[in-house]
Amino acid sequence: MSDMQKTLKEEVSLSGIGLHTGKEVTLTIKPAKENTGFVFIRTDLEGNPQVEADVNYVTTTDRGTTLEKLGVRIHTCEHLLAALVGCDVDNAYLEMNSAEPPIMDGSAKYFVEAIEKAGIEEQKVAREYLIVKEVVNYVDPNTGSELTIIPSENYEVTTMVDFGTKVLGTQNATLKDISEFKKEIASARTxxxxxxxxxxxxxxxxxxxxxxxxxxxxxxxxxxxxxxxxxxxxxxxxxxxxxxxxxxxxxxNYPNEAARHKLLDVIGDLALVGVKIKGKVIANKPGHFVNTQFAKKLNRQWKLQKKRNVPDIDIHKEPVFDINGIMKLMPHRYPFLLIDKVLELSDKHVVGLKNVTFNEPFFVGHFPKEPVMPGVLQVEALAQTGGILVLASVPDPENYSTYFIKMDKVKFKRKVVPGDTLVFKIELISPIRRGIVHMQGYGYVGENIVVEAELMAQVAKNNIE
Known part of the structure; x- marks a missing residue:
């Protein structure tokens, strides 16, 4: 599955009746540019006000999920949102001339068919993910309903329902991969x-x-x-x-249609987190209230992850450059070569790594009783990582060097000590012009930022005798 964002190729419309409002409504799903997300537009109201599909706008969850922004409401949004997620769409405008999408047959089937009719196209910006690295849990003490998410490479959902009635009993449903949504979940009715x-x-x-x-x-x-x-x-x-x-x-449509529809609701409600998810959701007796409370918790996790900007990398994978490859690009040598390998490299960013060991020469005199890596060397390591970004783009890097000309907004967040693995991420703030490189750099130990700085350097040709 592509990791680029997607939207519709063209707009498509459906008409019907809102389940709770009982009003005739026409829904038009339109393409949207990258990073738009899902945005509802009320064309029946003055100014065509917009309501983003954001869990922080949830107001009520009685028999459906309702969003409200500045007095503008969107009722029962979950089936439509589930269809968009199930069709692997990232960005869409959802125009409606009433407050509630058409209920159709009570499933997401007709929304999926409309989206497929319009077609889906890949966009030019990479997706972002909420990557689940530890168990996150939410329990409703009043009902015993519980949602848990655990690490997984895919977005998986399992629902378990027990309504305590003989006519329905206990049911389970599982979606192993979102690509199976159309076949396994979309036609499960409310x-x-x-x-x-x-x-x-x-x-x-x-x-x-x-x-x-x-x-x-x-x-x-x-x-x-x-x-x-x-x-x-x-x-x-x-x-x-x-x-x-x-x-x-x-x-x-299915013997366990109730459990499958509950799974559909979970996907629709978790669309309100606002980002694609990599994790396995296990939902026990889910409902719109517990779903959206869980979504709020994941939304907070996502904002924290985005704020930290921690690169999602495997430090044990084959590097782009090992130490020998780095020395072919950089003039630095031990003890002032401060990066051990390069893990990612593009024309706009680079990720490097340094294993901080006790036998580093600077530990001998820098707080010898409680060894701490000097902050200036952390910034130097950031700059060297940025140097890789620049020198890897020229055909004869051995004939060039990068020199610091400015440091700004330097912050040290915590100590770096022997045994730490430092991961450096450098991103271009603006394109390289006339040999001037403007970069933002971060250094991480685990999930924590330890150093950050805005750096400027100049690429200069070496003087060759």
Missing amino acids: FSFLHELEMLLDAGLIKGGDISNAIVYVDKELTPETAQKLRKAFGKEKISIRPNGILDNLTL
């Missing part, structure tokens, strides 16, 4: 229990409900009064119960 349905009708909700867009599990006696209420609500002359305990003549 569902309700008969006792819930009565309460929703009495509360004036599910105005767009229909026997064809929700599975109704009959968990109580279908009294004449209830039957009459349902006939009126759904415009049916007759209401009956099938042998499998489902209301009227709807046929299940």
